[in-house]
Amino acid sequence: MTTSSSRAMRAEFGVRLSRVGLAWRQRIDCEFKHHGDLTASKWRPLYTLGRLGDGVRQKDLAHALLIEGPSLVRLLDDLEAHGLIERREDATDRRAKTIHLTECGWATYAGLKEISREFAARALAGISDDEFRICISVLDRIEAQIHAPQAAEAVE
Numbered sequence: 001m002t003t004s005s006s007r008a009m010r011a012e013f014g015v016r017l018s019r020v021g022l023a024w025r026q027r028i029d030c031e032f033k034h035h036g037d038l039t040a041s042k043w044r045p046l047y048t049l050g051r052l053g054d055g056v057r058q059k060d061l062a063h064a065l066l067i068e069g070p071s072l073v074r075l076l077d078d079l080e081a082h083g084l085i086e087r088r089e090d091a092t093d094r095r096a097k098t099i100h101l102t103e104c105g106w107a108t109y110a111g112l113k114e115i116s117r118e119f120a121a122r123a124l125a126g127i128s129d130d131e132f133r134i135c136i137s138v139l140d141r142i143e144a145q146i147h148a149p150q151a152a153e154a155v156e
Helices: 004-033 040-052 058-065 069-081 103-123 129-147 149-155
Strands: 085-090 093-101
Touching: 004 040, 004 103, 040 058, 040 069, 040 093, 040 103, 058 069, 058 093, 069 085, 093 103
Parallel strands: none
Antiparallel strands: 085 093
């Protein structure tokens, strides 16, 4: 049985989650700017590409970043102009492009990972491993429910 206080907490959850996500992103943006003047438009695709690995197709990178293809093209143009990535024809589909970090791009990604680790250590200090595991499990379940077929049908 759901109590009125439980319903109120659940109703507030999305707002709180959004606030925490926005605060995290704003703080990590500041951290990255202090270490190489990386704006969110540069670090997000660079970091995601590093996580996904070399040779990711543009459409897959756009999907991972939750942005449209044309928006990604402008970001990639900027990263390429700064010598952080290069685009190549996909060996299996000449119409597609794959994205590759340059040596400078990999070095920048390594720096971003270290800054992220240090920031997360500070932000998550005092939270036990058990609490963190529960939090991640709950977030994973919520995300799965959001992406479940019935949730997608409700939006259409």
